[in-house]
Amino acid sequence: MTKPVVVGLDGSPSSLDAVAAAAHEAALRGTQLRLVHAFGAPPLHALAGGPAWNPAAAGVRELLDGTLTAAERRAHEVAAGIDIARDVTVGDPLTVLEIASRTSALVVVGSRGLNAFGSLLLGSTAAHLAAHGRCPVLVVRGRRNPAGPVLLAVDDAPASEEAVRFAFAEASLRGADLNALHVCRTGSPDSYDGPADPPFVTSSENHLREHAEQVLKDALSGPQERHPHVTVRRMPLVGRVRHTLVEASADARLVVAGARGRGGFTGLLLGSVSQALLHHAHCPVAVVRHRQ
Incomplete structure (x- = not known):
């Protein structure tokens, strides 16, 4: 069944x-x-002073x-x-x-x-x-755009694999486009979202964008072959990770993100990106946990 x-x-x-x-x-x-x-x-x-619970x-x-x-x-x-x-x-x-x-x-x-x-x-x-x-x-949460794409937050960790498969399946069911977004942070303080961000990096923006393009290529190639009818837009970006994803959700019908599935605390299990989307995304959010 x-x-x-x-x-x-x-x-x-x-x-x-x-x-x-x-x-x-x-x-x-x-x-x-x-x-x-x-x-x-x-x-x-x-x-x-009140009656017994009945x-x-x-x-x-x-x-x-x-x-x-x-x-x-x-x-x-x-x-x-x-x-x-x-x-x-x-x-x-x-x-x-x-x-x-x-x-x-x-x-x-x-x-x-x-x-x-x-x-x-x-x-x-x-x-x-x-x-x-x-x-x-x-x-x-929020308001979905019924004509908008499914937005996929792509990570370069194994936790993202099941989220990628789920996002392709959801886009296929809905007849929607899939916007796959990977954001690399620069060394500029302007790209710092908060204490949950990793340490500053010093790579150039061109190098970071090339890295983001490679992450998207590696993550999407297999599922895209299995769903050739889904129109995919790869979005390698450089900037503030959580801020960029929340902004991108404004025009989406659904956001899909992975959860790491490690550790014993909710914050460690979800990661800062998933938590930010659950609290601030402009449309519904699907979190797909990586099962080890």
Whole structure:
């Protein structure tokens, strides 16, 4: 059976936007859309002066039914004939979605959520899943340009390989062009994005651009042969890496970036470029983790 597209719900406007994007992705793939709503266990102690926690009295069942019904309605507005499954689970949302990612083609979440007990904290959820998920994670943010290209952030590390394959597949599904961008930083302080940048280099801009062109050639040649119908624009640039990618996302329908998949901290797993895109990109961002 084809793996489903999973979307995390919490009833917020952001999660409904994620449902719309997930429905579109499931329709493109011809697969099932799985709506996942996870809520935590009840608090150990009732709030001071308040009644004991009671799911029925709190209207949890009605809340869930309303959230799921609204999500299904939104999904069918995007893809009328799509197959939808509901999955309501008691548990930590981060853990539930991470487990779901093991058997999914794609996990979709919004960039912001409800900051309340029992909700998906989608800001932290997005970063956590991007770092630890077992499948590509799509974070719905900004506004996509429906006629724009898929923008691929190409790295010269193995972490980029799976992101490159995913980006070609997404461009093919959408009938979109693929803009593949690799940015080399100069030794100028103007190209310094922040403390996460590598040390200054002293190479000339011509040398750096030649290096960027070679990185793109090496990364794209194989996948481009497998997707000859995808129009690819190679963009070897010199400048501020994160700033350049965020600016380029303004005209894109989707940005794809890799995650290194090393270390035990979210920042190390994602890298500064992926984190910057998750926080500042102008359109949805797909993070594809390299699985060693």
